[in-house]
Amino acid sequence: MLLHNKSIAIIGGGPGGLTLARLLQNKGVTVKVYERDSSRDVRVQGATLDLHYQSGLKALEAAGLMDAFKENYRPGADKIRILNKDGVIFFDEHGKEPADNFGDEWFRPEIDRAPLRDLLLNSLQPDTVIWDSHIVSLKKVDDAWQIIFKNGTTAIADVIVGADGANSKIRPFVTPVKPFYSGVTILERNIYDAKNNAPKIYKLLQGGKIMAFGDSKTITMSAKGDGSLDFYIGFKAVDGWVKESGTDFKDNIKILEWFKNEYAAWDDSWQELFEYTESYFTPRPLYCMPLNQYWKAQPDITLIGDAAHLMPPYAGEGVNIAMLDALQLSDSLTGNSFTNLKSAIAGYEEEMFKRFAEVGQESLDNTHWMHSQEGLSKIIELFT
Ligand SMILES: Cc1cc2nc3c(=O)[nH]c(=O)nc-3n(C[C@H](O)[C@H](O)[C@H](O)COP(=O)(O)OP(=O)(O)OC[C@H]3O[C@@H](n4cnc5c(N)ncnc54)[C@H](O)[C@@H]3O)c2cc1C
Incomplete structure (x- = not known):
C-alpha cells in the first residue's frame, strides 16, 4: 500500500x-x-444536516457506520415549511408520513x-x-x-x-x-430551549425546518434534537460590511434594532428570533472558491x-x-x-x-x- x-x-x-x-x-x-x-x-453549533445517498451516506456506509447513523438520525426533521415575510405558509410537508427508506436515492435523513x-x-x-x-x-x-x-x-x-x-x-x-465574495452575508445563531425562549417560532417549526423569503432576504431555520433551534438570516451586503457597518455583534439589543430596521417590511412575529439574549450572532460573509x-x-x-x-x-x-x-x-x-x-x-x-x-x-x-x-x-x- x-x-x-x-x-x-x-x-x-x-x-x-x-x-x-x-x-x-x-x-x-x-x-x-x-x-x-x-x-x-x-x-x-450549526444547523441540522441532511445527508445524501451519493455522498454523505455513501461515505458512512463505506466507513461501516450506517448502524450508528440510524441510531442517531432524526426522522421527520427534514419536513419543511416555506413562508413569505408576512408569515403566510406557502408550502408545508407536515402531515406527510416521515420517509425512512435508506435505499432510495432521494431519501435525505437529517442528523444534528x-x-x-x-x-x-x-x-x-x-x-x-x-x-x-x-x-x-x-x-x-x-x-x-x-x-x-x-x-x-x-x-x-x-x-x-x-x-x-x-x-x-x-x-x-x-x-x-x-475565495471570492458571493454578495450575500448571513448572521447565524442558536436559540437554546426554543420551546420557552422562542415559543411562537418553535410551534411554527414543528421539529422541522423553515425557509422564509421576502424583499431579496431570507431566514433559514432548523429545530435540533437538543431542544434548540439554529437559524440564519441572509441578505445582500457589500464585501467588508461586517467591519464597515460598525455593528457590535455581541450587542443583542443593537442587533434587534438593526433587524427591525432592515427587515421592517417583515411581520413582527419574526422578531422573536432577535429578542432572545442568551447567545450571540456569528456574522458570516459568504465566500466561494x-x-x-x-x-x-x-x-x-x-x-x-x-x-x-x-x-x-x-x-x-x-x-x-x-x-x-x-x-x-x-x-x-x-x-x-x-x-x-x-x-x-x-x-x-x-x-x-x-x-x-x-x-x-x-x-x-x-x-x-x-x-x-x-x-x-x-x-x-x-x-x-
Ligand atoms: C450556516 C451554515 C449552514 C450550513 N448548512 C449546511 C447543510 O445544511 N448541509 C451541508 O451539507 N452543509 C452545510 N453547510 C456547510 C458545512 O458546514 C461545511 O461545508 C462543512 O462543515 C465542511 O466540513 P469540513 O470538515 O471540511 O470543515 P469544518 O466543518 O469547517 O471543520 C473544520 C475543522 O477544523 C478545525 N480547524 C479550523 N482551523 C484549524 C486550525 N488552524 N488548526 C486545527 N484545527 C482547525 C475546526 O475547529 C473544525 O473542527 C453549512 C454552512 C453554514 C455556514
Whole structure:
C-alpha cells in the first residue's frame, strides 16, 4: 500500500477530517487528527444536516457506520415549511408520513452536527484526535512536514491533509488561489430551549425546518434534537460590511434594532428570533472558491472539504461533499489504482475539481436567486 510506513496528519476534526480518519484506520493506516477545539465536549453549533445517498451516506456506509447513523438520525426533521415575510405558509410537508427508506436515492435523513461528530469520534482508535492543537503553519523538513502549533509546540508527519475548513491554514501550502465574495452575508445563531425562549417560532417549526423569503432576504431555520433551534438570516451586503457597518455583534439589543430596521417590511412575529439574549450572532460573509480552480498535485499534501472548495450553504452540499472527498481520497491512497502518492493525490483532486465545478455553481446560483425578488416564487416552483 502507498501509505505503508507513512504517518498521516489530518488537520481539522470536522465531518471531512473525521470521516477520512475512520476510513484510513479501517485500512490499517497510521493517522492523527489535529483539532483546534480544546476538547470533544465543546458544544457543536450549526444547523441540522441532511445527508445524501451519493455522498454523505455513501461515505458512512463505506466507513461501516450506517448502524450508528440510524441510531442517531432524526426522522421527520427534514419536513419543511416555506413562508413569505408576512408569515403566510406557502408550502408545508407536515402531515406527510416521515420517509425512512435508506435505499432510495432521494431519501435525505437529517442528523444534528453534534451526534454526527460523536459517532465519527467514537469510531476512531483511542487518542487519534489531538485536541487543543491550533495549527498556525507548516514547514518542510527533509522529506517530512513539521506542523507548527499556536502554543509553540511541533509535530512531524509524512503526509498532510488539510481539513481545516473555511479559513484553512494548510490551503496556502497547496495553492495561492483565494475565495471570492458571493454578495450575500448571513448572521447565524442558536436559540437554546426554543420551546420557552422562542415559543411562537418553535410551534411554527414543528421539529422541522423553515425557509422564509421576502424583499431579496431570507431566514433559514432548523429545530435540533437538543431542544434548540439554529437559524440564519441572509441578505445582500457589500464585501467588508461586517467591519464597515460598525455593528457590535455581541450587542443583542443593537442587533434587534438593526433587524427591525432592515427587515421592517417583515411581520413582527419574526422578531422573536432577535429578542432572545442568551447567545450571540456569528456574522458570516459568504465566500466561494473559484469554480475553475486548479493546482498541480504534490506527493505529500492535499485538501478536503471547505478547505478545498468553500461555497455558500444554499445547496446543502458542504458536509456531504466533504465526506465524499474523504472517501475518494482514502480510496485513492489505499487502493491499487495508482503507483505513487503524487498520482493518487492527483487522481483524487481531478475528481474533486470536477465535482466542485458543478456543486459550487449550484450553490452560487441558489444564493443569488434566493436573495432576489423571485426567491419565494422560485422555491415554491422547485418544491411543487
Ligand atoms: C450556516 C451554515 C449552514 C450550513 N448548512 C449546511 C447543510 O445544511 N448541509 C451541508 O451539507 N452543509 C452545510 N453547510 C456547510 C458545512 O458546514 C461545511 O461545508 C462543512 O462543515 C465542511 O466540513 P469540513 O470538515 O471540511 O470543515 P469544518 O466543518 O469547517 O471543520 C473544520 C475543522 O477544523 C478545525 N480547524 C479550523 N482551523 C484549524 C486550525 N488552524 N488548526 C486545527 N484545527 C482547525 C475546526 O475547529 C473544525 O473542527 C453549512 C454552512 C453554514 C455556514
